[in-house]
Amino acid sequence: MSIRPIVRYPDPLLAQPAADVTVFDDALRALADDLRDTMHAAPGIGITAPHIGVSLRVVVLDLGDGAKTYVNPEIAWASSELIMHQEGSVSMPGVNDDIQRHARVRISYQDLDGNMQTEESDGLRAVCHQHEIDQLNGMFWIQRLSRLKRERLIKRFEKMSRA
Template sequence: MTIRPILRYPDRRLAAPARPVTAFDDGLRELAADLLETMRAAPGIGITAPHIGVPLRVVVLELDAKEGPQPYVNPQIEWVSSEMILHREGSVSMPGVNDEVQRHARVRISYQDLDGNTRTEESDGLRAVCHQHEIDQLDGMFWIQRLSRLKRERLVKKFEKMSRDS
């Protein structure tokens, strides 16, 4: 397991859609383990392979220490509730800034596990927000694109200032 460098906003690779995983092998298991270590070191609760410059549809979430980390390969949203919620979001690629984003309160996703088995999962609250956030990233949509132009511009200026000052 290796902690890998995380791409920083506005790296254009963060805006590129990720390719589906086709090889369910030791390389995929190693990538998932590296994503977990990198996410924990960041720190964060979710990370995608594109965050570390690997353009594959792989996500790792760790929302609860009891439940442990959960890898999702080739996830896609199958259903969303009409009910919406606001949740404060940020990114390992844009540390130190966050804002409230409106998301669906509940989702159903389909995905594959590390062995290639197809699974579905329904979630609500934080897990539903994380699924939507990370799948957006896999589709090349960075989370700040969900903000109004004014909020996005303010957030980017704040992040640029923090980056210059550090």
């Protein structure tokens, strides 16, 4: 278990879709442990393997109820009801903005042993699932902002990064 360097925006790795995990072994468990430790150190509530430069479909979330790992997660269903929630990223610390997401989702995923699972969530957990699955698909969260909001946020982040 170790804290790994976080890939920073605008690194092109953040725009690449991650590969499916096909081997469920001790290396995958070690990656999940590193993701958890890196996320807590950032600090953050969600992280993907691409955030640390590993192009695999692995997500770790910790919303205060203990870290949980999702391997190869996919959204199986999303509600028509939408909510706004403030989002940010460990790869772009210090900036955030409101993003519109589905209020409820059902995801399918595998656990660290490769067993298929489903989970239904709402509110913050549903937002986190959508945010991190977007990242696994190569869509960085700011792509969901209008061009004007995205450009302003990038300028604010660049200014903060220089300071």
